[in-house]
Amino acid sequence: MFRKTLLAAVAAALALVFGPMADAAYPEKPIKIVIPTNAGGAMDTIGRIFQRAFEEKKIVSQKTVIVNLPGAGGTIATRRIMESEPDGYTIGFWHDGIITSKAMGVVDYDHSAFELIGISGYTEIGLGVRDDSAYKTLDDVVTKLKAEPNSVKVAVNIGLPVHFNPLIVFDGAGAQALMVQTGGGAKRLASILGGHTDTAVFAIPEFIKYKESGLRPLVLFSEKANPLVPGIKTAKESGIDFVAQSNRIWLAPKGTPQEIVDYLSNALKTAMADPEVKSEFETLGVTPEFIGPDRTADMLQGYLGKVLPMVEKARALKK
Amino acid sequence: MGGLVDAIFYVLTPVPFLWLLLGVSSGIFVGAVPGLGGGMLITLVMPLTFYMNSTNALIMMIGMYVGAVSGGLISATLLRMPGTPSSIITTFDGYPMAQKGEPGRALGLGIGSSLIGGLIAGFFLVVLSPPLSIWALTFGPWEYFTMVLMALVLIASISQGSMIKGLLAGVLGITAALPGLNESDGQLRLTFGFHEMADGFNLLPVLLGVFVMSQIIKDALNIERHATISGSARAVFPKFRQWLRYGVNIVRSGCIGTWIGILPGVGASISSMVAYGIARTFSRTPEKFGTGHDEGIVASESANNANVGGALIPLITMGIPGSPIDAILLGALVLHKIQPGPLLFTTNAPFVWALIAAYLVANLMMFTIMYFSVRHIARVIAFNRAYLLPIIFVFCLIGAYSLSNRLFDVWVVIGFGVLGFFLDRVKVPLGPFVIGYVLAGVLEAELRSGLQSSQGSFLPMVTRPIALTFTIVSVITLVYPFIAEWRHRRRARSNPDHAQEP
Structure with missing residues (x-):
């Protein structure tokens, strides 16, 4: 008798856990936000403001986890994002260095190797x-x-x-x-x-x-x-x-489905419209303006156009 | 000076006070237990402080530093085993005195001298730091380059043991700092195509490897060796009138300790060695040194504590580590996003004053804790390390991983642990290794920055007065041993009897 009850209970528990998974929409597990600086830096603070807003204002139905991956001019983190599964569970952000790192030959990819989610404010x-x-x-x-x-x-x-x-x-x-x-x-x-x-x-x-x-x-x-x-x-x-300007550019791995990118883009936009988030951004001196994926791509492309002719001069600084 | 008063009040508020208390007590503990040390403790807790308020984190680490340098005297006196390298000299007179049936007096002398030495250095720290930081603001790339050059030459020439081994350790440290994204030209270097190497070997994993993992390996191999304490000791504090008798010795040793502390890259053990030597030279009874003489304990302990305060001076005013543990503190500052350097006094004065205040309060705290609990600490020394090592091992690896969430860093810890263990085996000192590792980046960055602004000319090394001074000191330090050797040989030739001497 007891064993039967136990079995039923286990079955019920399993159904609860796996049931919704079959047809649930994104996100169904925690989302990792990769940040290319140490905990406590200005970039990290931005990430944590979003983490809190996503959870407290119920903008994202799952938890978000901040992963700090500092080093090598942010390229350790951007590479981790780029090489992650394009399932929307590993995203992150960086600044305009994403353009200049490739121009300098440190890495062989730039913003075009990612799906752009948008720009969450700038200084x-x-x-x-x-x-x-x-x-x-x-x-x-x-x-x-x-x-x-x-x-x-x-x-x-x-x-x-x-x-x-x-x-x-x-x-x-x-x-x-x-x-x-x-x-x-x-x-x-x-x-x-x-x-x-x-x-x-x-x-x-x-x-x-x-x-x-x-x-x-x-x-x-x-x-x-x-x-x-x-x-x-x-x-x-x-x-x-x-x-x-110095942008906070959100990146997802190339091939992340459009609806997931839209979902994340919307989440950022919603969070940034929140008055509390706005005032926190202003305290940090960050202009709390959200810039959508398309305009982000245009801006970065434009910046790349300005940077490329300077590469030779920049690399000359090597004494 | 108002900043200092505010800072002392801040340190005395409950939260920072408790962190400092935790730091000092744990520092005394690791200092007293042979095989554990302050560098190990501070490196190990560094990852745990990431989410702490950075002021409190550094306050705690300074407490650990002061505690660790002081705690060593207990095992030095009772066991003739220096708990930390800085108390090696204390074994010379502390242990004989304890053997002669006066362990309490030996401990009392050591604890009291530690306090006074620490406070002497504290005085210099308070008085010298503000003007030095203003002066250091005029330092450009050439001044920094020549200063670091001088530091490296100094390490090589006054490091423990042979100069060659000191140099070797320094060069190995510099080599370890080379791979990764080079700050000076924005290019990758020596990564051999591995993306994991793009950031080189990070400071924290390297420190964890060299200071903690190597010690774990060493201790694990000697796990059978237990320390046993015969009888218990209670600190007996000499009367005030007696302290007056040591006055000259204490002040002299404190000043020596402070000065050697200020010299970049030289640790507390050298301070006590020099102070002990000078105390013996000036003593009316030099023959008593080494037989349980009180002056010997006083000289050694006041100098090694003074060294801590002295070494903090270049750290907070210029961002140059005055000792291997300061190199670790420098890393802690950087991890806490605080840019060390002369500007720190301008941009973050309350923080700097809080560190200075923490140093002063830590010395008083160390004295109180040691005085009242030395008996209990003495019993703890015999603690079986078999229980402790696995915990330290796990913390060490977790700490390395948590820095950047990369398994690569864990391998770095293990690799440098093995390297550190073997270096220690062949008596290559690890202090210069760490200093070399930390200063290599500064040395290169400042030189290249200087060359960029002078458009390729090395002349500023001798045309800028401060840079010229540092250059001259470096050259003299480097050349002097050879001249001394040459003169010695010439004298030996003119006096054949002398040549027979070893």
């Missing part, structure tokens, strides 16, 4: 100088460089957008600046404030945070001027046809 970026610098505008720098090539030192992190962007801007102005490998954001800041280099790329939140320390914005790469840094012109206004 506006631009060049900054030390407070007491003689340069007040981009034109000042360009004038100096035209009179004396290589006389302005730009602190960069080689092969990444912070390296390519100034290359593109100065090339567009017909000037030649001296690129100096310095490293990540904090090192570039130290280099500028210590007077070892003249200018480097920073994001608007950094311009605000380090104003007291002596960092001053020079020019923005944005579409239009930003009230957060009043009086600072854009590269476009200075006559250089270049717009760039």
Whole structure:
């Protein structure tokens, strides 16, 4: 008797577990979000904001799991995403380095090797100088460089957008600046404030945070001027046809079914419309604008077009 | 200075205080148990701190550092087994004194000197750090390059044992840092086509391998050897008037310890060696050293604790490790997304002051814990390591995996564990290995950055005054042993009797 009851119970339990699986829609198990930085970094924070929003606001019916895979300029993580099963259970995000890593020859794939889910916000970026610098505008720098090539030192992190962007801007102005490998954001800041280099790329939140320390914005790469840094012109206004920002680009493995990509794209969009998420993004200095897959592809393709002609120059920095 | 007061109040609030207490007590424990050490402990807990507030995580690690350097004196005194390398010198006089029936006095002297030595270094840490960090902000790539060069030369020349073995360890460390995405030219290097190698050998798995896994292998092979303690010891604290007698010795040893700590790459064991040697030279009774002389214990213990504070100075003001354990702390900072360097004082002053405050409070805590519980700790030393090793082994592998969720890192731990074990077997010191590994990246990055900004010229090495100073010191350090050798030989030739001396 007991055995029979047990059997029935087991059967019932099995039916409960496997029953819905047969015809359930995506997602039916936890989704892994691969993040190319350590836990605790700015990128990781973004991932965790989405993780919480997906769960608390019931936007995604399954749990999400954050997998931190730092290293090698984000390529360890992007490779893991690319090589995962295209079933929608392993996705992730990275920034515009996805374009420059291939351009530099570090990896042999770029955004086109993925299904693009969209861009979940971006930070506006631009060049900054030390407070007491003689340069007040981009034109000042360009004038100096035209009179004396290589006389302005730009602190960069080689092969990444912070390296390519100034290359593109100065090339567009017909000037030649001296690129100096310095490293990540904090090192570039130290280099500028210590007077070892003249200018480097920073994001608007950094311009605000380090104003007291002596960092001053020079020019923005944005579409239009930003009230957060009043009086600072854009590269476009200075006559250089270049717009760039630091995007959070969501990627799924190539071949992921369209309906799954749509589902994820919608989930991001819904989460970003939430006022709580919006305010968290604003605290981080990230513009909480969702950009759909098609426009994302266009933007990245456009950026690739700007980056490719610079590759030779970028690789020349190898002393 | 207001920053320091705020920071001390912060450290005394319950949460940081408990983390610090945990750090100091566990540090004393691993310091006291022969075969376990501070480097091992800090590396092992690093992955566990990923989700902690980074200030509290570093506060705890500093507590571990202070505790581990101090705890070693217990086993050094009672067993003639240094719990950590930094207390080797304490065995010279601590153990004989304990054998003569005064274990309590030996322990009391050691604990008291540790505290005073630590506080002397704390004074320098508080006073020197702010101006140094402002000065270091003027350091460009050339200053950093020449400074790191000097550090590497120093390690080679003053590391324990032979200079050749120290150099070999340093070079091996540098080699281990080469593969992976090269920060200076954005290209992959020495990956042999394996994608797993694209990030090279990561800091944490390498440290876990060299410090933890190698020690596990070593301990596992000696698992039969148990330490036994005869009788129990209670710290007997010498009277205040007696301490005055040691005043000169303590202050001198504390200053020596601090200074050697500041020198990049040199660990606490060298500090106590030098302080002991100088104390003997200046003593009116040098013959008593080594027979259970109180001055010997005082010199060794005040210097090794002072070394900890001194070594924190270059770490927080310039991001250059002053000792192998500081190289681990440097890694912890980076993993916690804190960029070490002179700017840290400007961008994150409360954090820096919290570390300094934690160091000061940790010394007082260490003193209190050791003074009241030395008897119990003494009993713990005889702990059977067979229970501990499997736990450490598992934590070590989990820790390596959790860093980047890659099995590759687990293999790195095992590989470097085996390498570390064999290096230790042939008496190649592991300290220079770690320093070489950590500094290789800095050395290359700064040199190439400097060459890029000077457009290929090496001249700034001698045209910039600070860089020139470092260059000169490096050259002298490198050349001096050869000159000394040459002069020694010439003297030996002119005096044939002398030549017979070993």
